[in-house]
Amino acid sequence: MGKTIKDVARNAGVSISTVSRVFNNTAFVDEPTRQKVLLSAKELRYSPNQAARSLTKSETRTIGLILPGVFGEYFSEVLRGMDMVAANDDFDIIISSSKNVRAKFEKSIRAMAGRVDGLVVMSPLVIGPELRDLIPADIPVVLLNSPEQHPSFDTVNINNAEGAFVAVHHLIRLGHRRIAIIKGLENSYDARQRYEGYRTAMETHGLGTMMRVAAGAYTIPSGRTAAAELLASGERPTALFVSNDAMAVGAMEAIAEQGLSVPRDIAVVGFDDIPMSQYAKPPLTTIRVDLHLFGETAMKRIVAAVRDKQKHRTERMMVGFELIVRQSCGS
Amino acid sequence: MGKTIKDVARNAGVSISTVSRVFNNTAFVDEPTRQKVLLSAKELRYSPNQAARSLTKSETRTIGLILPGVFGEYFSEVLRGMDMVAANDDFDIIISSSKNVRAKFEKSIRAMAGRVDGLVVMSPLVIGPELRDLIPADIPVVLLNSPEQHPSFDTVNINNAEGAFVAVHHLIRLGHRRIAIIKGLENSYDARQRYEGYRTAMETHGLGTMMRVAAGAYTIPSGRTAAAELLASGERPTALFVSNDAMAVGAMEAIAEQGLSVPRDIAVVGFDDIPMSQYAKPPLTTIRVDLHLFGETAMKRIVAAVRDKQKHRTERMMVGFELIVRQSCGS
DNA sequence: TCTTATAATGAAAACGTTTTCATCGCCTAA
DNA sequence: TTAGGCGATGAAAACGTTTTCATTATAAGA
Numbered sequence: 153m154g155k156t157i158k159d160v161a162r163n164a165g166v167s168i169s170t171v172s173r174v175f176n177n178t179a180f181v182d183e184p185t186r187q188k189v190l191l192s193a194k195e196l197r198y199s200p201n202q203a204a205r206s207l208t209k210s211e212t213r214t215i216g217l218i219l220p221g222v223f224g225e226y227f228s229e230v231l232r233g234m235d236m237v238a239a240n241d242d243f244d245i246i247i248s249s250s251k252n253v254r255a256k257f258e259k260s261i262r263a264m265a266g267r268v269d270g271l272v273v274m275s276p277l278v279i280g281p282e283l284r285d286l287i288p289a290d291i292p293v294v295l296l297n298s299p300e301q302h303p304s305f306d307t308v309n310i311n312n313a314e315g316a317f318v319a320v321h322h323l324i325r326l327g328h329r330r331i332a333i334i335k336g337l338e339n340s341y342d343a344r345q346r347y348e349g350y351r352t353a354m355e356t357h358g359l360g361t362m363m364r365v366a367a368g369a370y371t372i373p374s375g376r377t378a379a380a381e382l383l384a385s386g387e388r389p390t391a392l393f394v395s396n397d398a399m400a401v402g403a404m405e406a407i408a409e410q411g412l413s414v415p416r417d418i419a420v421v422g423f424d425d426i427p428m429s430q431y432a433k434p435p436l437t438t439i440r441v442d443l444h445l446f447g448e449t450a451m452k453r454i455v456a457a458v459r460d461k462q463k464h465r466t467e468r469m470m471v472g473f474e475l476i477v478r479q480s481c482g483s
Numbered sequence: 484m485g486k487t488i489k490d491v492a493r494n495a496g497v498s499i500s501t502v503s504r505v506f507n508n509t510a511f512v513d514e515p516t517r518q519k520v521l522l523s524a525k526e527l528r529y530s531p532n533q534a535a536r537s538l539t540k541s542e543t544r545t546i547g548l549i550l551p552g553v554f555g556e557y558f559s560e561v562l563r564g565m566d567m568v569a570a571n572d573d574f575d576i577i578i579s580s581s582k583n584v585r586a587k588f589e590k591s592i593r594a595m596a597g598r599v600d601g602l603v604v605m606s607p608l609v610i611g612p613e614l615r616d617l618i619p620a621d622i623p624v625v626l627l628n629s630p631e632q633h634p635s636f637d638t639v640n641i642n643n644a645e646g647a648f649v650a651v652h653h654l655i656r657l658g659h660r661r662i663a664i665i666k667g668l669e670n671s672y673d674a675r676q677r678y679e680g681y682r683t684a685m686e687t688h689g690l691g692t693m694m695r696v697a698a699g700a701y702t703i704p705s706g707r708t709a710a711a712e713l714l715a716s717g718e719r720p721t722a723l724f725v726s727n728d729a730m731a732v733g734a735m736e737a738i739a740e741q742g743l744s745v746p747r748d749i750a751v752v753g754f755d756d757i758p759m760s761q762y763a764k765p766p767l768t769t770i771r772v773d774l775h776l777f778g779e780t781a782m783k784r785i786v787a788a789v790r791d792k793q794k795h796r797t798e799r800m801m802v803g804f805e806l807i808v809r810q811s812c813g814s
Numbered sequence: 815t816c817t818t819a820t821a822a823t824g825a826a827a828a829c830g831t832t833t834t835c836a837t838c839g840c841c842t843a844a
Numbered sequence: 845t846t847a848g849g850c851g852a853t854g855a856a857a858a859c860g861t862t863t864t865c866a867t868t869a870t871a872a873g874a
Contacts, residue, residue, distance in 0.1 A: 824865105824867075
């Protein structure tokens with residue numbers, strides 16, 4: 153047990169109300185008394201119990217984050233953006249990683265009740281309306297990377313479909329026809345959107361029959377495997393749209409292992425522009441998503457909602473993208 | 484205001500004690516009653532207020548993390564290790580990034596009181612004994628990357644000095660004499676240790692007079708600047724020991740910009756083995772620190788301490804390293 | 815001098831839980 | 845039958861704060 157406000161009060165010879173007032177300077181208290189209290193607190197190494205504090209004030213100055221994971225450059229960047237604005241507005245962050253597991257996701261959400269003023273949820277899974285019942289109704293919530301048509305929460309999204317479209321369009325303009333995709337997992341919303349962008353681009357250019365698809369899990373090794381698979385079977389594509397940079401790096405490895413060259417034999421375009429991409433060999437052409445901005449936007453929104461005591465405002469926000477042309481596409 | 488246990492109790496026509504018992508299944512309760520309660524809770528979308536819960540149980544199932552930052556591959560890896568074991572043992576994580584700012588550091592620590600069962604602190608600064616007064620005395624604490632001689636806490640450290648020694652020794656064995664170092668910031672404990680390792684290696688081989696030093700801030704650009712500085716003045720070194728990989732990547736860029744080649748003109752060895760390093764051009768020889776294990780070890784220790792209700796046990800742990808020879812050293 | 819406002823403080827209620835203690839049936843063993 | 849045990853429940857205290865309300869003492873205005 154740590155020292156409590158009572159100990160400090162007794163030690164200073166005042167009431168607990170006075171101690172509280174000193175710590176929150178919420179009312180007049182005589183300078184000598186004030187000093188006594190401060191001294192007493194320092195002596196006892198007292199700091200206020202935040203759990204008790206949240207209970208009475210029903211305010212925690214904490215934002216809950218529910219993410220599918222916390223590692224890798226993707227999350228790292230997003231986190232950085234979030235951390236920046238949270239720190240700036242004096243909020244703490246509590247993180248729970250749901251690992252794409254439904255049960256864990258549910259548990260994480262429950263664990264947040266009463267400990268946070270707002271929630272940012274990046275739902276790994278494409279969750280139906282039952283998600284609504286899980287999410288607490290009494291605090292603001294921002295959803296990341298989840299279907300825009302979600303009826304009751306603020307959302308911040310990446311313009312995945314359009315980004316993918318632009319990436320593929322770029323390859324087509326360079327003269328490619330046989331363009332394959334390495335897509336992400338089926339239950340990930342943004343992976344599906346990137347696939348949609350690819351499909352739309354191919355079809356609007358009458359290349360629907362040229363489509364070739366392999367799937368990975370957004371990791372380097374899975375990209376390598378998927379690319380190997382693509383190279384091994386059927387007619388070799390001349391270009392590859394890979395739905396995230398990590399997989400693209402893996403894919404380029406696989407291509408090199410086959411004795412082929414990027415971009416001469418196969419052009420590659422990725423998605424995300426993680427820091428590693430500009431150091432890849434060859435440097436990776438990709439769609440840059442400003443992940444830092446993404447996190448920043450989400451956190452700003454939730455902090456504002458908390459401050460204004462708004463509940464769900466169902467605002468739709470979208471962060472943009474930019475085609476970064478490097479050498480892997482051969483242009 | 485969310486729904487409370489009282490609402491559920493009233494709704495179900497039972498006392499709050501019964502509801503509590505159902506949720507914690509901590510005592511017998513009739514099956515029909517149980518169902519009534521569960522139903523009532525679901526109807527009201529109730530989940531227990533964790534703040535109140537921690538207050539009575541004085542247990543939070545949460546570990547506090549105080550880190551200098553949360554971004555970049557370094558922290559990402561460490562976090563991953565921590566997250567893994569925390570999730571496994573059913574602990575949540577609350578993160579506060581202190582940004583190397585003393586005041587923020589202090590505030591972060593205060594903000595943890597009563598909200599966490601244990602604390603993992605990676606002190607960015609070399610903090611003297613006054614650190615002791617800041618850190619709460621009533622919960623277990625693990626210190627990361629801080630002086631081993633610290634008298635009152637568990638510590639988990641990276642064997643920085645020896646790692647640096649091995650790196651430099653490797654260069655010496657390859658025949659290099661004029662070996663410069665790009666070191667980190669002065670107030671970082673591990674940066675200082677890495678420098679010590681460099682110095683020891685040089686001196687024990689009678690190369691004390693060959694030492695050349697530049698300093699960076701553990702970022703890519705700062706590594707580039709430091710290297711440029713080293714190349715511009717005096718007799719050019721034939722090898723570079725760079726105290727972290729991010730700076731090494733920057734340094735290799737600077738070298739390439741001068742029209743020089745790694746490793747032909749200048750050999751480079753880094754430290755950390757971040758994922759990017761194997762994709763650098765040329766692939767970077769470096770000291771691999773198993774950051775994942777580092778985080779894992781720290782979290783395991785703190786979780787165990789919490790479970791066993793131990794306070795500070797002043798256990799010293801060290802995670803090892805491994806020399807990863809790639810092409811940048813030319814061997 | 816007598817209100818009356820105000821600065822300074824304390825007592826006590828409230829926040830939403832868990833948990834101890836008490837109560838009340840009911841069943842079983844004697 | 846009755847004593848004892850136990851299953852099922854409720855009442856109330858406790859956790860460490862903040863905050864409302866009440867109480868003093870003091871200063872200012874009449």
